[in-house]
Amino acid sequence: MNASPLLELRNVSVSFDGFRAINDLSLSLQPGEMRAIIGPNGAGKTTMMDIITGKTRPDTGIVRFEGRDLTRLDEPAIARLGIGRKFQKPTVFEALSVRDNLLLSLKGLRSPFSLLFAKKTEVETFRIRALLETTRLAARAEEQAGSLSHGQKQWLEIGMLLGQEPQLLLVDEPVAGMTDAETMATADLLRDINRTRSVVVVEHDMEFVRALNVSVTVLHEGSVLAEGPLDEVSADPRVIDVYLGR
Numbered sequence: 001m002n003a004s005p006l007l008e009l010r011n012v013s014v015s016f017d018g019f020r021a022i023n024d025l026s027l028s029l030q031p032g033e034m035r036a037i038i039g040p041n042g043a044g045k046t047t048m049m050d051i052i053t054g055k056t057r058p059d060t061g062i063v064r065f066e067g068r069d070l071t072r073l074d075e076p077a078i079a080r081l082g083i084g085r086k087f088q089k090p091t092v093f094e095a096l097s098v099r100d101n102l103l104l105s106l107k108g109l110r111s112p113f114s115l116l117f118a119k120k121t122e123v124e125t126f127r128i129r130a131l132l133e134t135t136r137l138a139a140r141a142e143e144q145a146g147s148l149s150h151g152q153k154q155w156l157e158i159g160m161l162l163g164q165e166p167q168l169l170l171v172d173e174p175v176a177g178m179t180d181a182e183t184m185a186t187a188d189l190l191r192d193i194n195r196t197r198s199v200v201v202v203e204h205d206m207e208f209v210r211a212l213n214v215s216v217t218v219l220h221e222g223s224v225l226a227e228g229p230l231d232e233v234s235a236d237p238r239v240i241d242v243y244l245g246r
């Protein structure tokens with residue numbers, strides 16, 4: 001039997017103006033797991049992320065992280081528990097260097113202004129070096145974030161989330177608009193991150209999902225339609241019918 005899940009959604013439903021965007025959804029993620037979520041437009045992927053992060057409150061059902069009931073907490077409290085979310089559009093500080101963007105993101109350090117103007121501590125220097133390596137941005141550290149490519153901005157923002165040291169990282173369509181090379185590098189990046197953190201990634205790009213080489217959950221009409229290795233779910237006639245066959 002599995003250990004207790006890191007994240008658990010059980011029989012979760014939410015309606016908007018009578019429309020059930022999430023319909024009796026149950027899903028669980030084990031500690032250390034990375035999971036890819038796929039599904040057609042409107043399947044409820046974003047709404048599911050909104051429920052996990054406290055942006056949307058479910059009408060019914062259970063949402064637990066490390067056994068704690070998330071439905072009673074607001075967004076900042078959920079973030080403090082260790083759930084970080086990367087939205088689709090990168091929001092980095094364009095006028096600051098890559099290094100300073102990362103510096104500002106570090107959890108539990110001094111105020112932003114003293115961080116930028118004071119001498120960095122050894123711990124800060126060490127942590128930033130590690131983040132620069134993880135995000136493949138070491139060679140661009142002193143450049144303005146605004147000069148990065150779209151893909152590199154996405155990596156920087158992922159690095160800024162890692163600066164908060166989340167236990168679970170939620171990533172929404174990270175490779176949209178990326179080149180093929182950036183897409184494959186992003187799969188490597190997430191696999192690296194998954195060595196120490198759990199990850200849920202929503203993505204439509206099947207080459208990317210294949211490269212992740214993790215279990216896939218297919219959402220359809222607000223519930224789980226299929227779950228398992230990509231080869232298995234992509235051979236499932238119901239999945240082909242609602243999603244892949246189109």
Ligand SMILES: Nc1ncnc2c1ncn2[C@@H]1O[C@H](COP(=O)(O)OP(=O)(O)OP(=O)(O)O)[C@@H](O)[C@H]1O
Nearest residue numbers: 016017020021039040041042043044045046047048
């Ligand atoms: N705040 C809201 N008010 C009304 N309807 C909403 C709201 N949020 C989502 N919906 C509806 O709920 C359904 C699920 O939407 P959601 O954005 O979660 O799907 P998705 O799987 O993320 O789709 P996509 O792949 O297009 O991003 C859609 O039909 C959407 O129109």
